[in-house]
Each structure stands twice: as C-alpha cells, then as structure tokens.
Amino acid sequence: xxxxxxxxxxxxxxxxxxxxxxxxxxxxxxxxxxxxxxxxxxxxxxxxxxxxxxxxxxxxxxxxxxxxxxxxxxxxxxxxxxxxxxxxxxxxxxxxxxxxxxxxxxxxxxxxxxxxxxxxxxxxxxxxxxxxxxxxxxxxxxxxxxxxxxxxxxxxxxxxxxxxxxxxxxxxxxxxxxxxxxxxxxxxxxxxxxxxxxxxxxxxxxxxxxxxxxxxxxxxxxxxxxxxxxxxxxxxxxxxxxxxxxxxxxxxxxxxxxxxxxxxxxxxxxxxxxxxxxxxxxxxxxxxxxxxxxxxxxxxxxxxxxxxxxxxxxxxxxxxxxxxxxxxxxxxxxxxxxxxxxxxxxxxxxxxxxxxxxxxxxxxxxxxxxxxxxxxxxxxxxxxxxxxxxxxxxxxxxxxxxxxxxxxxxxxxxxxxxxxxxxxxxxxxxxxxxxxxxxxxxxxxxxxxxxxxxxxxxxxxxxxxxxxxxxxxxxxxxxxxxxxxxxxxxxxxxxxxxxxxxxxxxxxxxxxxxxxxxxxxxxxxxxxxxxxxxxxxxxxxxxxxxxxxx
Amino acid sequence: xxxxxxxxxxxxxxxxxxxxxxxxxxxxxxxxxxxxxxxxxxxxxxxxxxxxxxxxxxxxxxxxxxxxxxxxxxxxxxxxxxxxxxxxxxxxxxxxxxxxxxxxxxxxxxxxxxxxxxxxxxxxxxxxxxxxxxxxxxxxxxxxxxxxxxxxxxxxxxxxxxxxxxxxxxxxxxxxxxxxxxxxxxxxxxxxxxxxxxxxxxxxxxxxxxxxxxxxxxxxxxxx
Numbered sequence: 001x002x003x004x005x006x007x008x009x010x011x012x013x014x015x016x017x018x019x020x021x022x023x024x025x026x027x028x029x030x031x032x033x034x035x036x037x038x039x040x041x042x043x044x045x046x047x048x049x050x051x052x053x054x055x056x057x058x059x060x061x062x063x064x065x066x067x068x069x070x071x072x073x074x075x076x077x078x079x080x081x082x083x084x085x086x087x088x089x090x091x092x093x094x095x096x097x098x099x100x101x102x103x104x105x106x107x108x109x110x111x112x113x114x115x116x117x118x119x120x121x122x123x124x125x126x127x128x129x130x131x132x133x134x135x136x137x138x139x140x141x142x143x144x145x146x147x148x149x150x151x152x153x154x155x156x157x158x159x160x161x162x163x164x165x166x167x168x169x170x171x172x173x174x175x176x177x178x179x180x181x182x183x184x185x186x187x188x189x190x191x192x193x194x195x196x197x198x199x200x201x202x203x204x205x206x207x208x209x210x211x212x213x214x215x216x217x218x219x220x221x222x223x224x225x226x227x228x229x230x231x232x233x234x235x236x237x238x239x240x241x242x243x244x245x246x247x248x249x250x251x252x253x254x255x256x257x258x259x260x261x262x263x264x265x266x267x268x269x270x271x272x273x274x275x276x277x278x279x280x281x282x283x284x285x286x287x288x289x290x291x292x293x294x295x296x297x298x299x300x301x302x303x304x305x306x307x308x309x310x311x312x313x314x315x316x317x318x319x320x321x322x323x324x325x326x327x328x329x330x331x332x333x334x335x336x337x338x339x340x341x342x343x344x345x346x347x348x349x350x351x352x353x354x355x356x357x358x359x360x361x362x363x364x365x366x367x368x369x370x371x372x373x374x375x376x377x378x379x380x381x382x383x384x385x386x387x388x389x390x391x392x393x394x395x396x397x398x399x400x401x402x403x404x405x406x407x408x409x410x411x412x413x414x415x416x417x418x419x420x421x422x423x424x425x426x427x428x429x430x431x432x433x434x435x436x437x438x439x440x441x442x443x444x445x446x447x448x449x450x451x452x453x454x455x456x457x458x459x460x461x462x463x464x465x466x467x468x469x470x471x472x473x474x475x476x477x478x479x480x481x482x483x484x485x486x487x488x489x490x491x492x493x494x495x496x497x498x499x500x501x502x503x504x505x506x507x508x509x510x511x512x513x514x515x516x517x518x519x520x521x522x523x524x525x526x527x528x529x530x531x532x533x534x535x536x537x538x539x540x541x542x543x544x545x546x547x548x549x550x
Numbered sequence: 551x552x553x554x555x556x557x558x559x560x561x562x563x564x565x566x567x568x569x570x571x572x573x574x575x576x577x578x579x580x581x582x583x584x585x586x587x588x589x590x591x592x593x594x595x596x597x598x599x600x601x602x603x604x605x606x607x608x609x610x611x612x613x614x615x616x617x618x619x620x621x622x623x624x625x626x627x628x629x630x631x632x633x634x635x636x637x638x639x640x641x642x643x644x645x646x647x648x649x650x651x652x653x654x655x656x657x658x659x660x661x662x663x664x665x666x667x668x669x670x671x672x673x674x675x676x677x678x679x680x681x682x683x684x685x686x687x688x689x690x691x692x693x694x695x696x697x698x699x700x701x702x703x704x705x706x707x708x709x710x711x712x713x714x715x716x717x718x719x720x721x722x723x724x725x726x727x728x729x730x731x732x733x734x735x736x737x738x739x740x741x742x743x744x745x746x747x748x749x750x751x752x753x754x755x756x757x758x759x760x761x762x763x764x765x766x767x768x769x770x771x772x773x774x
Contacts, residue, residue: 113570116580182587190580191570220591224598228710235688237706238699239602245699250605254598527572 033118039104056084077460085148097269108512111193131173152240181215195530207272210296222258256307270407281357282349295334328378355429359410366402391451422498435483442476585748613700615771636665
C-alpha cells in the first residue's frame with residue numbers, strides 16, 4: 001500500500017488563502033456555509049455555555065463545603081443543580097464533540113468539500129443559539145427547579161419556576177441535534193472521496209455515524225415528550241398526572257427512551273476521538289478495526305434497549321426490570337471491546353506522551369471506572385441501595401466528565417494545529433492535562449464513597465459525618481477549574497504566539513493531515529483519491545522513511 | 551471499491567449544482583437520502599404520541615370508544631378522500647417535473663395546495679365545533695357526563711395528534727408555494743427535479759400519518 005501525496009501546501013506562501021482569511025467581516029462568519037467556520041461558531045458557543053454550567057457546579061461545591069445549607073437556600077440549590085444539568089447536557093455535552101470537532105473534521109476526513117447540506121448545518125447552529133439564548137433568559141429571570149429530567153407531575157402541576165420555557169428551549173435545541181445527525185449520515189453515505197470505502201474510514205467517522213443514528217432516532221421522542229409535557233402544563237390536563245388519570249411512569253419511559261441513548265450521543269464521538277489519538281500516538285494500526293467500528297453501531301442500537309434501568313425503583317414490573325438489567329449488562333460488551341482494543345493497540349506501540357495522548361490515557365481509565373460502576377447500577381439489588389445517592393452522581397460524571405470532556409479536550413488539542421494552523425504550548429498543556437486528571441479524581445472519587453455510605457443527591461445540606469469527603473470533593477473541583485481555565489488561556493494565546501504547525505505536526509495519517517493548516521476554504525485543491533486503509537502507519541512510516549514533522 | 555470517478559470539467563455545470571457536489575446525481579442522491587432520514591425522525595416523533603395514545607386506549611377503552619363518537623364521520627371521511635387525492639396530484643407533479651413539463655408541474659402543485667387547504671379548512675370547522683361543544687381540553691372543557699376526565703384525555707390526544715399533523719400540513723403548504731414559484735420560473739427538468747421529489751416524499755408521509763389517525767380517532771370502537 002502506498003501513501004499518495006495529494007498536494008503540497010508546504011510550498012505555498014505564508015500568506016496562503018485559508019478558510020479564516022478567505023472572507024472578512026462579522027457577517028462572513030454569521031452567514032457562512034463553511035463547515036469549518038460553523039465548527040468554530042459552535043466552539044465559541046459551547047465554551048461559553050460550559051463556563052456557565054461550570055459556574056453552577058462551583059457554587060454547589062462551595063455550598064457543600066459545610067454540612068449546613070448556609071450559602072444557598074434549598075430552593076436556590078434546586079435551581080442551581082437543575083441549571084447545571086440542563087446547560088451541561090443539552091448545551092455542552094451533546095453538541096461538544098459532534099458539532100465542534102465533527103463539524104470541522106468529518107468532511108476533511110472524507111475528502112469532501114463540505115457537509116452534504118451546508119445551509120442546514122448553519123441552520124442547526126442558529127437553532128442551537130435560539131435554545132441557548134432562551135436558556136440564558138431563563139437563568140437571568142429566575143431559573144427552573146425540576147432537575148434536568150423534568151419529572152412529572154412536579155414539573156407540570158407544582159413547580160412555580162420557568163418549566164415551560166425551559167422545556168421549550170430543550171425542545172428547540174433538540175432539532176439542532178437532529179439536523180446535525182441527518183447531515184452527518186448523508187455526508188458519510190454520499191460525500192466520501194473516491195476509493196474511500198466504508199472499511200477505510202477513520203473510526204471517528206464510524207463513531208460520528210453511530211452517534212448520528214442515535215440523534216436521528218432518539219431526539220424526536222424527547223421532542224414529542226416535551227410537547228406533551230408543555231400541553232399538560234398549559235392546559236392542566238392529566239397526560240402524566242395520576243390525579244387526572246395520567247401515568248407519570250409513561251413520562252419517565254418516554255423521557256429515558258431519549259435520555260439514555262443521549263449518553264451515547266455524548267460518549268460515542270468521544271470514543272471516536274480516542275481511536276484517532278491512540279493510533280496516532282502509538283504509530284500503529286488500531287487493533288481490531290472492524291470490532292471497534294461495529295461496536296460503535298452495537299452501542300448505538302443496544303443503547304435504545306436499556307432505558308428503564310433509570311426506573312428500577314420507580315415501580316416498574318420486576319420482570320421488565322430483570323430484562324432491562326440484563327440488557328444493561330449487555331451494552332457494556334461493545335464498550336469493553338473498545339477499551340480492550342485501545343489497550344491492545346498500546347501494546348508494543350511507540351507511545352509518545354503528547355497532550356492529546358495524555359488526555360486519552362486518562363479517558364480510557366476514567367471511562368472504564370465510569371463504565372464498571374455503571375454495571376453496579378445495572379444490577380437490581382445494588383441499584384436499590386445506591387439510587388439517588390452520590391454514587392450515581394459519581395458514576396455519570398466519570399463517564400460524562402472523565403470520558404466526554406477529557407476526550408473533547410484531547411480532540412481539541414489534537415486538531416488545534418489543523419483548525420488554527422498554530423501549535424499550543426506543550427508544557428502548559430501537559431500541566432493542564434495533569435491538573436484535570438488529578439482534580440477530576442479528587443472531585444468524584446470521594447462521591448462514590450459518599451453515595452455508598454448513603455448521602456442522597458440534590459440536597460444543599462447533609463449529615464456532618466460526610467463533611468471530610470465533601471471537602472475533598474470541593475477541593476478537587478477547584479483544581480479541576482484551574483485545569484479547565486489553563487487551556488482557555490493558552491489556546492487563545494497560541495492564536496497569536498503559537499508556533500506555525502505545518503501540514504502534519506503529529507506525523508499522523510488521515511486525509512485531514514494531507515491538506516494545509518488551516519485548510520483552504522474548499523478543503524482540498526483537488527479531490528483526493530484514497531488507496532490506503534485507515535491508520536496505515538506501518539506503510540506510511542516505511543514509504544516516507546520516517547520523515548515526521550516536515 | 552471500484553467506483554472511482556474522475557471529475558472532469560468537460561461540460562458546463564448545471565446552474566443548480568451546488569459547489570460541494572461532484573455532479574447532479576450525487577446531489578440528487580444526497581437530497582433524497584436526507585429526506586428519508588428526516589422522515590425516519592418524523593416517524594419517531596409521531597411514534598411517541600402514538601405510544602401515549604395506545605397506553606391510554608388500553609387503560610381506558612370505554613372512554614376511547616366514547617371519544618370516537620364525538621368525531622364527525624362525514625368530515626373525517628371527506629378529509630381522508632381529499633388528502634388521498636392530494637397525494638395523487640403530488641405524485642403526478644413529481645412525474646411532470648421529472649419529464650420537464652413546466653406548466654403541468656405548476657398546476658399539479660397548485661391542485662395539491664388547494665386540496666391541502668380544503669383539508670385544513672375542514673379541520674378548522676371540526677375544531678370550532680369541538681370548541682363549541684366544550685370538548686377542548688383545559689378550562690374550556692365542559693363535558694360532565696360519565697368518564698369525563700378520561701374523555702378529556704382522549705380529546706387531548708385528539709387535538710395533540712391532529713394538531714401536530716395539521717402543523718405539518720401548514721409547513722407542507724408553505725413548501726408547495728415555494729415549489730410552485732420555482733416551477734413557474736422553470737427551474738425543474740430531467741436533470742434537476744429533486745426539490746419536487748423530496749417535497750413529494752414529505753407530502754406522502756404527512757398523508758400517511760392521517761391514514762393512521764383517521765381510524766384511530768374516528769373509527770375504532772365506533773360500533774360500541
């Protein structure tokens with residue numbers, strides 16, 4: 001197998017035209033149809049929303065330094081954990097990897113000029129922004145206190161906060177996710193470069209494809225569920241209210257039919273990033289390519305069959321609970337396949353310890369802990385003991401923060417040279433990765449213990465014997481905050497002072513590394529023709545005589 | 551794979567070929583696949599509310615039977631016929647666009663729009679009758695016979711399901727007007743007719759939803 005050199009932008013002049021300097025002015029960004037610029041728009045929005053969600057998290061951790069509810073009233077605390085959840089899930093975790101990194105990288109990986117529907121891509125960003133602005137208005141005008149799950153009948157009959165507007169914002173934002181998924185599916189089917197067969201696709205593409213299926217099939221169910229919730233709230237009819245003949249369990253079934261697959265919307269693309277980074281920084285073909293590819297699809301499909309494990313104590317039949325318990329164990333299999341394959345790829349690889357790899361090594365460990373504690377929760381007996389305790393909180397933060405956010409940061413660092421044309425400062429980045437890892441574990445490891453000991457979630461006050469572990473957790477949150485603040489500073493710094501990156505700073509294979517950094521507006525000067533497999537590091541190293549960092 | 555296409559600039563681009571596609575065929579395939587994917591989303595969207603309907607139909611079969619009696623069978627049947635006819639004119643419009651018949655495309659789209667509007671008009675009459683009868687859920691619900699709360703639930707689903715369907719019809723009508731303008735301008739022909747085709751896919755889907763709504767809301771258990 002040979003590696004074709006597609007074009008040689010290295011020879012171009014420094015003032016080369018790229019997607020950033022192709023057009024100037026405010027409206028050239030706000031009305032752009034370029035997937036790369038839309039990716040940047042998403043990056044800015046998602047970062048802002050992450051800071052807002054993080055603010056609520058910090059306020060909660062400060063409140064929980066002491067057992068008494070002394071900083072926030074219980075009502076305010078209810079609003080803060082609700083807003084933290086809504087902002088982080090709907091406005092950060094769901095769009096972060098697909099809409100920022102996927103948007104930017106997917107067409108480059110496919111050798112395409114753009115996504116299949118550039119205007120729909122821009123539309124999805126505007127829909128997201130409408131939802132986000134509504135969210136900000138809600139925050140400023142008094143918030144919402146239902147928890148991010150909007151459980152009925154509290155949300156429809158009793159809560160006096162902005163439930164209608166918030167559910168409407170989530171409803172709207174869902175459509176941006178649907179449109180992104182639709183765009184990705186069509187793009188992967190129809191926009192691949194000549195010769196780029198399905199089994200030559202990078203695993204990030206497979207992961208995004210699987211994610212898009214979930215976005216397309218699960219999100220509309222949330223939309224219609226929230227639609228019914230809004231009807232009930234406005235008309236005071238009893239769709240989900242038992243006093244009026246409704247069934248609150250139906251709400252939970254419908255809600256989790258979306259919201260469990262939604263965690264795969266978050267984690268699947270993160271796993272895709274892990275596959276890219278592991279291969280690039282071990283200089284090896286990914287071990288068991290097809291297993292990793294199909295495990296993404298398996299997770300997407302099995303993920304639809306496990307939702308009721310969120311309802312083991314809600315009063316569902318014990319027989320259905322047993323089936324959902326079994327299926328929840330089963331969905332761990334494809335996830336475990338991925339973890340084993342990444343690990344096997346590391347074996348005898350020439351591992352280098354650059355920042356993206358540090359994040360991904362952290363990701364693999366933390367995701368494994370998050371996944372295995374998920375199995376604790378999938379077992380019926382143990383789940384009864386730890387339901388609604390900090391054990392659950394720790395479990396999903398290991399997956400969502402230790403998994404998704406770590407992989408997002410890995411991806412941002414890995415593709416930053418491609419996106420901006422500049423290198424970030426490696427030393428600071430490694431320091432930040434270390435702080436994030438240490439801070440994260442200090443924050444959430446104690447929460448497993450707290451939950452196991454019986455500390456319930458969602459209260460602003462707690463029994464005094466839990467204080468030491470809570471102080472550890474809050475201290476960890478401060479370290480984590482510093483770890484997140486650092487990239488924000490040095491990445492912006494690198495835009496002006498970073499070393500120019502060149503076409504392929506990592507010596508990685510993949511079409512995105514064959515075009516200039518930052519890429520030209522049309523991505524490739526000529527449509528590339530692909531004759532090699534994904535992660536073909538052995539042949540590349542042989543063919544190029546190990547000429548890295550050209 | 552062997553489908554390596556070497557892109558050549560021998561013939562000039564079709565005016566409606568977007569820059570990021572290689573050729574008209576790729577563009578056509580992308581847009582039809584996009585619409586099919588969108589319709590998959592729509593199936594799940596309506597699926598959620600159909601699930602709710604089914605759950606409460608099983609829980610309150612008597613109220614659901616009573617609810618069907620509140621529906622006007624004449625209007626319902628008329629609307630079913632009107633909508634099926636509109637699907638026929640829509641299908642013919644796609645064929646006309648495909649074969650490059652400009653005015654025929656225009657008038658068939660117009661016929662589809664008229665039939666769609668008739669449907670919406672009849673639906674509006676039905677809604678106003680329900681409102682006058684005090685069957686609109688919420689504070690305007692004035693039915694006090696047996697099973698009143700459950701019948702209110704039925705009417706909530708009735709308005710929710712037909713309302714969502716009507717909203718799709720309104721959006722479809724807007725798209726039809728856009729297609730008529732483009733047909734009038736002579737945009738469509740053998741090479742380029744995907745907008746009309748995917749419009750047709752959408753219209754048939756909305757039609758199909760009604761084919762489920764009509765028996766579920768008007769016909770089932772009417773004999774009880």
